[in-house]
Amino acid sequence: MSDFKFEAWPTEFRQINQYFGQNPQNYAQFGLPGHEGLDLMAPTGSKIFAVAPGTVRVVNSQPTGHNYGIHVRVDHKDGWQTIYAHMQRATVRVGQPVKAGEQLGLADNTGNSFGSHLHLTLKRQNSSYTDNSGTKWPYNIYDPTPFLLPLLGWKRPVGPYTDGYAYTNGIIVVGDLAQVNSGGINLRRNPSIVGELIDLVPGGTIIIVTGPARGQYTPVQVANVSLSNPPVPPAPTPGPPPPATEHQVDGWAFTNYITRSGNQAVVGQYGINLRAAPQRTATNIGLVKGDSTVTITGLPQGEYTPVRARRIDFSGPINIPDDVIQPTPPPAPQPTPAPQPSTPPADAILGWAYTQNLTINGRTVTSGRFGTNLRAAPVRGGSKLGLFVEGGTGTLAGQNSGEYTPVYVPRSSLRNIPATLPPVTQPTPLPGEMPTPPPTPQPTADTTPGWAFTAAITVSGNTAVAGQYGINLRNAPRRDAKKVGFVPGNASMIVTGGQQGEYTPVRVDDNILQDKVTGPIAIIDTISPPDDLVDPEPPILGNASIGLHASADPGISQAEIDEFAAMRPGMIKVLSFHEPTAVQKLSQAHPHARWVVRAFLDFRAQGGVRTISPGQFLNDTINDVKRTLNMIGTGKDVVIELHNEPNLVPEGLTGAWRDGATFAQWWLEVLRLYKQALPGSKFIYPGLSPGAAVSGIKQDHIQFVEASRAAVEAADGLGIHTYWSNVYPMSRALDVLDDYISRFRYKPIWITEASNNKAGTPVYRKAQQYLDYWREIQKRPTVQGVTYFVASASDPAFKEEVWVGRDIGKRIGRR
Incomplete structure (x- = not known):
């Protein structure tokens, strides 16, 4: 059994853009059952790294003539090989040994590629791979996904566990582990949509699969602490009191962090900062470890309780201020005074420098050409404390050890000092000197x-x-x-x-x-x-959120707010004209939801369509958009959809623009103005009305989006609209989505409107279709989520799409 594993993520961005085995229609021409690797986010010029130690087998430096373009192949142990494709250039040579995380080259778009990214292929010599569907893959190809998952946080959680059933469409299963999709799922006692609800499991949580699926549900184990209301553990029992001879320290413990039992208490799992006085700002004596037993020494004062802790229960240094009473120790015998070393600079760092690159003159040490690595130990592999710059001076700190000299170096002469300094091996004092006394204890x-x-x-x-x-x-x-x-x-x-x-x-x-x-x-x-x-945060593999488009009218009723609560949205779409108090209520009720805000403006005019300039669009929408963003609040994941279905005449076609190309010019100016008004915000190209051209009403959405490609490329993402019905199946709506993905392979996509928009399908079936559609978009990593149209609407044309009053939200919320 091979113990080969991936040890480093191969790009600077932890995002998968296309999974293994996806889009078989695109890869049949190569004799492959589907995509034969993983596509990972890697903008042009970004770094590409080796996933594991190995030796460079192939470096192809030609951008054409091979589907992989410029690429590198690395051989690893046990016959494994990784291929890194579509590079701008390689920075390694054939035969070069590489470590995990070592740079191999820079990313680009060479070869058979649609946009800059890294294509990663995994192979194993003289071996074959059969996937879960029973498909045998050629050319020694293996699925790299399980090898990357540990780097995304896929590890077996620690128990105790609760057994139950998870809605299969709401999880991504790989082997005996699964991850809960964005938005979370209900854990149920039985494999039924009406089974007893145990609790809600948050999106992203790793759970254990305990058997095959039963109907729409999979048996799982969930770590108790991952549940919203985990079982309450029994109160901790204090240990026996320490003997009177044991050395202890008096101080004050934050009362909420200890569990009292008589005159003793157990410290909580976090530990406590023991303080010199019953105040949050009092001197910190030290950290008493979690689960330690302390003795209560008096009555609480304010938020604190006086306690006595054993010295052996402290983690790290202890600093006992003068104002904390302690037993007076017997006087220690005083040593005979000896010559003292010269005092190093106050900001100096002690370390070990390679002797051959130093010039030593008395106690002064000068760093040689190109500088010298200052290390924490007198060995070549010692941890680096920084670069002792060329010509910098320090102070000799003791006797040499092997090839290294101990030296105090001022911080001003060091570069690349780590945020946390490792422990340093103390040098032997120079002849006739005492060891340098330790510094005076500082407050912990x-x-x-x-x-x-x-x-x-x-x-x-x-x-x-x-x-x-x-x-x-x-x-x-x-x-x-x-x-x-x-x-x-x-x-x-x-x-x-x-x-x-x-x-x-x-x-x-x-x-x-x-x-x-x-x-x-x-x-x-x-x-x-x-x-x-x-x-x-490690990204969630099933990242696409399921959500709802708020009312088609300005008002949002309480019934609609209740509908959102019932469906548990992972994403919410609102229009900039929506009533602000209701938007605020939705934001407060769903703090983890992602948001789409559509900048709304009516282009219709009596007998035609208004010609609105980019400046007027900004002027007429920006205040509403700003107000809506304020109601949503800071720190939320929000994108702004600039306009709506511009390939329709009522939305500006034939007025402000004639076609996709002139719309792109108009939209790019709107984008520029909005970026000035709302710096740091994300803006997406608006969803188009799907389908072929209709004379006098709309242009074909494919023709329109291709003509306005410059606008899509400039946007932070792409909004799309898809619909289906009992005569126009969901599979064709997914085909529309896949066509967008193939045209804009690595552009993030928000499905800002989707629905079964016709009569003839029972409500319960529509709800199930919405869950099925959500499951399908999890297989398309660039899709961020879907907001189904629509929560409520007064226009009878939307009757078949309205959720309020039809229990659709309740059915979706059962997932």
Whole structure:
């Protein structure tokens, strides 16, 4: 059994744009059952990395003459090989050994490609792969998806578990694990849509598949902590009191973080910052580990309780201020004074530098040509503390060890200092000198408790290090838990307990934690990392949201708000003219929903259509759009759809523009004006009325969108409209979607209107079709979601599409 695995994500962007086996119609010409690899997001010029250690087998530097274009093949152990296709250029040579994460080249669009991306193929020599459908793949091709999933957080969660049934259309199953699609699913006691509801499982959660599907449901196990209302564990039992001879420390514990039993208490799983006084701002003595037993020493004051903790229960340094009374230790014998070393600069960092690249003159050390790596230990593989710049000076700190010299280097002479410095091997003092005394203890940094996504950290004992993307610290071990703050990549944390579900309890130094929310257990709706940081959240494989288009009229009734609540939307579409208070209610009721805001303007005029300039469109819509965005609130995932179905005469065709090409000119100017008015917002090309041309009413949507391709390319994404009925099947609506995807292969798509819009289909069947359609779009990674048309409408033309009063929302919400 091979233990080969992917160790690094191969691009700078953790996004899959096309799955393995998809679109068989496009690959039959090559004798393939479907897409024979994974397409991953990689803009032109971005870096491509090796997924595992290996040796470069092939470097094809010709952009034409091969479907892969410029590409690199890397051989790995046990006969595995990876292929990296469509590059701009390779940066490795044949025969070169590479490490996991080492750069192989730059991304582009060479070969048989539609837009810049990385195509990744996995093969195994003298082996064949048969997929779940029984299809045998040629040319030693394997599905790379299972190898990438651990890098997206697909790891078995830790129990205890609750058994139940998950709606199969609402999960993505790979082997014996599954991930809940965006929006979450109901866990049920029985495999039935009316089975007893156990709880809601958040979108993105990894669950365990325990058997084959039964009807529309799959048996699963869900970690208790991933549920909205997990079983309440029994109260912790304090351990025996410590003996009188054991060394202890007095201080004040935050009362909400301990569970009292008589004159003893058990510290919560996060641990506690023991303080010198009953105040949040008091000096932090140190961190007492979770589950430790402490002794109550008096009456609580305010939010704090006086306690006595054993020294062995502290994690990290202890700093006992003068104002905390402690037993006076016996006087220690005083050593004979000895010569003291010269004092290094206050901001100096101790480290080890390669002796041959130094010039030493007395106690002064000068770094040689090109600079010298300062290391934490006197070995070539020692952790780097920074680059001691060429010509920089430091102070000799002790005797040499092997090839290295210990030196104090001022920070001003160091480059690339890591955010968290590793421990440094202490040097042997120079002859006639005492060891440098340790620095005076400084107040211990405050730490904030929370939960770290286990797959995104590396745990070693009671410490952990955040991965390269960093992590969002959360206040509970659930994917939808509130964010406490952002922990940068490679930052250290204290592990305060065992993993629960997909998360590990940690505490993070406040001087490391970014965007921290104040309070003993921070709670906030949304916190985003700083703009210059990559979003650390692992993307959900079934990312497409299921949602609803709000009323076709300006008013949104309470019945409509209730309909949204019943269907549990992952996405909501509103028009800029919608009543603001109702929009605010929807936002407050669905804090995790994504949003589409359509900039609405009526182009109709008596006897024809109004000719509206880009400037007038902005002037007539911007205030409504800004008001709607304010009602939705900050920190939400929002796109703005600029206009609607412009291939229709009532929406501006023959007035403001004549065809797709002149619409593109008009729309690009609208986009420019909107970007000036709302910098940082995302704007999508508007959905077109699907279908062929109708004289005097509309232009063919394919002809129109191709003529306006420049507008689509400039947009942040593409809105589309699709419909079906009992005579025009859903499969043809999906064909329309797939045609858009093939034309704009790697453009994000929002389906901003979709429905079964004709009579003849029972309501219960329509609801099931909407769930089936949602399942289908999960197979198309560039599709962000669908908002079905429409919650309510006074226009009788929309009668067959209205949800309110027909229990469609309730049926969708049962998923």
